[in-house]
Amino acid sequence: MVNGALHSFMSSRKVSNKARLAVHEEGVLVPTLMYGSETWVWQKKHESRINAVEMRALRNMIGVKLSDRIRNSEIRKRCGLKEDVVTKIEKGMLRWFGHVERMNEERLTKKVYKASVNESVGRGRPRRTFLDQIRDVLKKDQVKSTLNHRACMKGIMKVDEAKQVCKDCSKWKELVSAYPYGKEA
Structure with a gap:
């Protein structure tokens, strides 16, 4: 997810959780995920993928593995987050x-x-x-x-x-x- 120097910063135990959370929330990840999101028309799979990216970053930040089977709500609570990216x-x-x-x-x-675009109606579900x-x-x-x-x-x-x-x-x-x-x- 996060490459190079940022990955080592986010997973380092020497950096405080507050600093890592600031980078997560205001710095890199959340603004990148939310870029232009006000105008998106999305499907359930997009919501799921965005949640997965966020949770992967949060688990990495607090040193929890997926195999530890800790609920997403518990991870958010440990990080001090009130809402997920999808809600934002x-x-x-x-x-x-x-x-x-x-x-x-x-x-x-x-x-x-x-505006309504007058293009030919294709097969399947309408856009x-x-x-x-x-x-x-x-x-x-x-x-x-x-x-x-x-x-x-x-x-x-x-x-x-x-x-x-x-x-x-x-x-x-x-x-x-x-x-x-x-x-x-």
Whole structure:
């Protein structure tokens, strides 16, 4: 995963865990994994691969082997991490969705976002769109609807509701920062 001098730095027992974690989080690995992730349309296999890369680096950092059979949540807890890279990517997607929905209709980014490409339809499953990805993130039952204020009636936020809610920047920012709803930090 990490080559050369960085590998020796990350696996060295002389370097503090705090320094290694800083290199992991802000320095090299997480920013590299997350580069451009706000606009990705991904499949389950991509999520799995990103998780695998992150966990491999974390295990290497704390000196745990895969054969030790320690749960990923336990490894994250030992490293002092609150959330995985996939959750950070999903937060970034929701944040970007809010930006694009609030954009002026004349901006090129908004035009590309709303454009439908008229190409011949191939065989098999239709290609996923960015809105499909947002729908899946919202559907994970981690972003609660704001329409019904009764706690027992709260459901999952739908894309149409998200488009309305994200017009209010502060409210959307509050929802995204609380993501994932119900998970312990």
